[in-house]
Amino acid sequence: MCELRRGAGVVARVRWVKIFLAGASGVLGSRLTPMLIAAGCRVAGMTRSPEKAEMLAGLGAEPVVCDVFDAAGLEQAVRAYAPDLVMHQLTDLPDRAEDLAAGRAANARMRKEGTANLIAAAQAAGAKRFVAQSVAWEMSGEGQAAKEFLESAVLGLGGVVLRYGQFYGAGTYYPEGAKLPDPPRIHVDEAAARTVLGLDLGSGIYALTEDGGSDFTPVN
Template sequence: MTDTTTNAAGERIFLAGATGAIGRMLVPLLTRAGYTVYGSTRRAERSAALDALGAVPVVVDVFDAAALRAAVQRVAPTVVIHQLTDLPAGLDPQQMADAVVRNARIRSEGTRNLVDAAVAAGCARMVAQSIAWAYAPGAQPYTEAQPLDLEAQGARSVSVIGVAALERCVLDTPGLHGAVLRYGQLYGPGTGAASATGASPVHVEAAAWAALLAVQHAAHGAFNVTEDNDVVSNARVRRELGWEPGLRLSAEAM
């Protein structure tokens, strides 16, 4: 693997969704690695929690395009990390139907606003959260080269269309060097699942490590981020970023 790691000295990170399950794990990893982290939240009452984690709080709503652009320009980040979601605590089944629609809006409209803000601020790099269970039916294990399930129906269609919009925006915007991390089913603190669940799970701390490594290696393209399984291949993220499923917050930053 070619060593493309970047030096964190003086680099600012704008972390959108810093109070989410992955964001809370990612802030200390980034700061320990030497980055200055500006963590966004739409709720002012969460600022103290971000400060305690080591991030500079930025209160802004991703759907307020003008305010978001101004906030990102003030930070002038080297990299923008997109970990925004809108999901209920514990993935409450009674709330998921509405949450799927809200989450898809974040992935489409919210991502577009965030990408536009990054480009306007002169930031040429982005790492964004995607999912590893949006592939069209086909040969397994799924690799990043296989197509998304754009013929899906019902609630799955809403999610897949949102994911496709996010990935196009991050990967195809001229002048933006983007990476999308296709996370498996999250488990661990803050996820609502204490143990591995689903066909291609990943621990939330390992998921956060993937984002740090994507920043450090200036990653480009799509990466499946899952534990070893027969459904989704994690060969690329292992090979190109040196990621391992067993990484936790206690591991040393590279």
């Protein structure tokens, strides 16, 4: 059992000791990984970039280099780790905000095909819990369809959907000192901390935004 702390006090105890974190090298995943490890969890950090494996090892994770679109390889990797919990923090976003429009199709594919592959791998490995990221704002076209697919698929297996506001802070499209994004929004460090605190939530959809409090009231 992991103990999650803020300051000097224990704020939660979580049953999920072995966590397979897909998207561990991303802007949120790279913050989640050391928080989970500090809480006493064991983390397999998945990235598709061999160059980022060393970074994940430095954070204390067991690096797993795998492409989510390689369904067979993904299933093998998740089975080999045999996690209690699989966490989906995968996105396929461009480095620059001005390229977001051009990258919509790639991110929609991640939310559809990537999510389906990761769910299948988690089920094959016998994982007891599945947690996935979504967004707290409405989109249009293929982006909204992909969001709805992800959320429906995760809820269908009794999982947890975390709808994040737009991130701001170091490493995001809105770095420290820059103009804040429009609401709904959340500082990326706070998003990571609240994700860790929410690992034992009941199945449902939860909004993680700076104006949404921290009581994890389901939105559905």
